[in-house]
Amino acid sequence: MNWMHDRDYKIIDFDNERALLFLTGNHRVFVVDAELGARLRKDIGVMTRDEDQEWSALEAAGYLRNANTPLLSRSRYADGSNLAINVNLTGSCNLACTYCFADGGDYGRIRNAMDHHTVEFIFNFIRDHVSNSQVVRFEFFGGEPLLNFVRIREICDRERSFTEETGVQFIHRISTNLTVLPAETLPLFRSRNFIVSVSIDGGSTTHDQNRPTKRGEGSFAKILENCRLVRAAGEDITLVARMTVVSERPSLLENVRDLWSYNLFDYFQIYPGVTPANGSSFAQSCGGGLVQLGQSQPALSAPAPATMHSGFLVQLSELLDEYPNLFQEGNRFRGVLEYERIAEMALSGKMAIAFCSAGSTYFTVSPDDSVMPCHRLVGHPEFQVHDTGTGLDEWTLPVDKHLVCSTCWARYMCGGGCRQENFVATGTLRGLNEESCNYQRKLVEGVVRTVARAGESYRAMPRRLDDLFVSCGRPVVGNAREADERAPIPAHRHFRPLFTSSQNHC
Numbered sequence: 001m002n003w004m005h006d007r008d009y010k011i012i013d014f015d016n017e018r019a020l021l022f023l024t025g026n027h028r029v030f031v032v033d034a035e036l037g038a039r040l041r042k043d044i045g046v047m048t049r050d051e052d053q054e055w056s057a058l059e060a061a062g063y064l065r066n067a068n069t070p071l072l073s074r075s076r077y078a079d080g081s082n083l084a085i086n087v088n089l090t091g092s093c094n095l096a097c098t099y100c101f102a103d104g105g106d107y108g109r110i111r112n113a114m115d116h117h118t119v120e121f122i123f124n125f126i127r128d129h130v131s132n133s134q135v136v137r138f139e140f141f142g143g144e145p146l147l148n149f150v151r152i153r154e155i156c157d158r159e160r161s162f163t164e165e166t167g168v169q170f171i172h173r174i175s176t177n178l179t180v181l182p183a184e185t186l187p188l189f190r191s192r193n194f195i196v197s198v199s200i201d202g203g204s205t206t207h208d209q210n211r212p213t214k215r216g217e218g219s220f221a222k223i224l225e226n227c228r229l230v231r232a233a234g235e236d237i238t239l240v241a242r243m244t245v246v247s248e249r250p251s252l253l254e255n256v257r258d259l260w261s262y263n264l265f266d267y268f269q270i271y272p273g274v275t276p277a278n279g280s281s282f283a284q285s286c287g288g289g290l291v292q293l294g295q296s297q298p299a300l301s302a303p304a305p306a307t308m309h310s311g312f313l314v315q316l317s318e319l320l321d322e323y324p325n326l327f328q329e330g331n332r333f334r335g336v337l338e339y340e341r342i343a344e345m346a347l348s349g350k351m352a353i354a355f356c357s358a359g360s361t362y363f364t365v366s367p368d369d370s371v372m373p374c375h376r377l378v379g380h381p382e383f384q385v386h387d388t389g390t391g392l393d394e395w396t397l398p399v400d401k402h403l404v405c406s407t408c409w410a411r412y413m414c415g416g417g418c419r420q421e422n423f424v425a426t427g428t429l430r431g432l433n434e435e436s437c438n439y440q441r442k443l444v445e446g447v448v449r450t451v452a453r454a455g456e457s458y459r460a461m462p463r464r465l466d467d468l469f470v471s472c473g474r475p476v477v478g479n480a481r482e483a484d485e486r487a488p489i490p491a492h493r494h495f496r497p498l499f500t501s502s503q504n505h506c
């Protein structure tokens with residue numbers, strides 16, 4: 001094989017003495033001396049005889065084989081994701097977030113709340129599109145979905161007879177600002193083991209600045225009070241703090257520590273907000289990438305191109321340095337979802353079939369009975385799905401068929417980028433948003449470095465992420481790289497594997 005840096009492997013800076021060698025084809029990580037890493041960055045052909053012999057022995061033993069490329073070519077989204085229905089319950093919202101992509105909840109188009117008749121439409125859609133797993137996840141979304149609690153209740157009530165009839169099981173997740181808690185909400189959350197994703201950007205200073213009420217008042221105190229009620233309602237409710245980062249003070253690390261200290265949240269999700277270059281308004285990130293809120297038109301027609309907050313990558317790095325220390329006995333914190341997904345792919349040998357499952361196993365249904373591949377493109381009728389069997393090629397083209405992605409070292413972690421961000425940046429779904437790419441690659445580098453630095457207890461931690469809808473349901477499958485191992489790993493002096501066992505060498 002003609003190995004090429006930045007395509008088939010990536011050298012990741014680690015410390016003064018060591019670097020990390022990440023293999024694109026199977027997500028294995030080796031620790032190498034920094035000096036060898038510097039040479040490998042130029043060319044794999046610059047190895048000494050001793051290094052070359054060790055490399056050849058690893059190759060012969062099957063540790064370098066590319067498991068990901070053939071796996072992608074034979075995989076379908078349904079192999080790594082369940083059918084997910086994003087239920088766009090209402091165009092109303094009671095907050096006035098500085099960066100809202102939904103134009104205050106209604107996407108500039110859908111102003112009414114979901115009515116009774118759409119419930120049957122949703123179940124008919126499920127009947128037609130449920131995958132072999134026979135599991136369907138509901139994503140209750142808006143606007144603020146709890147402002148239409150009656151419809152959430154109706155959908156959950158309808159499930160029972162549907163399950164009896166079809167055998168389909170349901171997972172429930174809600175994206176809410178949690179400023180309201182209608183009667184019966186907590187018992188419903190408890191009875192269905194809801195995953196409650198709360199939009200909360202940090203401590204009160206940051207949160208109240210980003211997410212005021214429509215009267216300009218802070219919302220933090222009310223949300224925290226309701227988080228406590230949700231937490232007290234049941235241990236099996238999963239509470240997720242969903243943070244959008246649009247400023248540097250207080251820092252991301254301070255804001256995470258602030259929320260962490262309440263010991264309420266099982267997981268965090270952290271997305272970089274996006275600001276137009278002229279600073280006039282904010283946008284937000286989602287799906288594991290940048291989210292461009294208040295900007296759903298292509299950048300070509302926007303007054304100024306959107307850009308990630310300039311200090312975000314520095315803040316990300318600062319957080320990742322501290323990240324392993326957040327796992328402490330006595331605190332229920334189980335990780336940042338996107339980071340844990342990347343860690344899992346490296347440690348357990350998994351790969352992403354796509355960036356998200358939009359257009360294949362993920363759809364958004366709105367009060368007007370429209371079906372969209374992506375919740376952020378509600379309000380763009382040109383993307384409406386009329387027949388999920390056709391017209392979705394641009395959404396589901398695999399990463400190896402994309403001219404640029406197919407040569408990117410991070411492609412089987414990333415899966416090919418957020419189509420909506422591409423659309424905003426370039427006017428097409430497949431024209432890459434360079435800033436999103438840069439963020440995705442920095443994220444993978446940062447998490448792999450963190451995995452290498454963390455102790456064995458962090459690496460060996462069980463990760464059960466499949467039901468949590470990480471990165472808009474990024475479909476992920478195991479690459480079975482162990483099956484390629486034809487012999488025990490050979491003696492290693494130059495290429496020291498990063499194991500999840502006591503053989504770890506970091």
Ligand code: SF4
Nearest residue numbers: 405408414416417437
């Ligand atoms: S979207 Fe960007 S980061 Fe992701 S695989 Fe493609 S080129 Fe790589």
Ligand code: SF4
Nearest residue numbers: 287356374418419472
């Ligand atoms: S294109 Fe996919 S990742 Fe991007 S916002 Fe839509 S569903 Fe999420």
